[in-house]
Amino acid sequence: MRLVIARCSVDYVGRLTAHLPMATRLLMVKADGSVLVHSDGGSYKPLNWMSPPCKLVEGNAAGIESADGASASPGRLWTVTNKTGEHLLISIDEVLHDSAHELGVDPGLVKDGVEAHLQVLLAQHIETLGDGFRLVRREYPTAIGPVDIMARDGAGAAVAVEIKRRGDIDGVEQLTRYLELLNRDPLLAPVRGVFAAQEIKPQARTLAADRGIHCLVLDYDLLRGRDDPSQRLF
Structure with a gap:
């Protein structure tokens, strides 16, 4: 799992469009290919996400523009694309933390009292x-x-x-x-x-x-x- 804390704006471009203005957020890139954008509130639910399978490219992607038409410097734009061609565009202004961790295979949740x-x-x-x-x-x-x-x-x-x-x-x-x-x-x-x-x-x-x-x-x-x-x- 990769954890990145960054000042960023986020645009979802697909069947609908959604925009998150510039703010400090947690970006999670999981081993299954999913990408999630979290704030410091909202409990477990991400502000936006892309479910696997999807592809993450770091750098400008030709022909894809954010909702407000803003451009990003090379290497400062994450373009996440799913199998249907929808895009999650993460424009990064500043990286505060970037780390990767190998979590291994999870044994799964064992429920008691079901x-x-x-x-x-x-x-x-x-x-x-x-x-x-x-x-x-x-x-x-x-x-x-x-x-x-x-x-x-x-x-x-x-x-x-x-x-x-x-x-x-x-x-x-x-x-x-x-x-x-x-x-x-x-x-x-x-x-x-x-x-x-x-x-x-x-x-x-x-x-x-x-x-x-x-x-x-x-x-x-x-x-x-x-x-x-x-x-x-x-």
């Missing part, structure tokens, strides 16, 4: 749904997609469970579609639903209650055995 983890843990601790519950199957197949968990309650009735990290209206709608389909099967009906999530939005709770769906808030640390409610002060 829906797949919650599904496995809830299946292992199916009694979280209530006394007498037993697991029938994870990823129970239907014609419109798999139900996260199919279980039976203490009375032997079928229960379909939809699991989300953040429970919103879309998740309730998804479970509603599963229930409508499952209840057409005389070997399963009646099937009731449980909407389980680490956090459930009020609108989702209201819709679930209207459709006879029970809501269950999941405690991820408790399911993992890393939390003991008896040790809490409140």
